[in-house]
Amino acid sequence: MLAITGAPHLHYVSGFTDMRCGKFTLANIVRYNLNRSPFNGDGFILMSKDRRKMKILVHKVYLVK
Numbered sequence: 001m002l003a004i005t006g007a008p009h010l011h012y013v014s015g016f017t018d019m020r021c022g023k024f025t026l027a028n029i030v031r032y033n034l035n036r037s038p039f040n041g042d043g044f045i046l047m048s049k050d051r052r053k054m055k056i057l058v059h060k061v062y063l064v065k
């Protein structure tokens with residue numbers, strides 16, 4: 001079981017993703033493949049080709065007063 005807190009919605013990115021990619025490349029995959037903003041606080045689940053590895057991309061926004 002996997003519990004993810006802090007993300008209002010989780011979105012699964014279909015297909016497979018190269019797990020050598022960094023966070024900025026994963027953000028571009030989300031932006032152009034799903035047409036969603038990766039910086040709105042939602043979580044995005046990306047899987048490797050063999051389905052053994054998973055990356056979850058969540059952007060936290062911190063407000064400074």
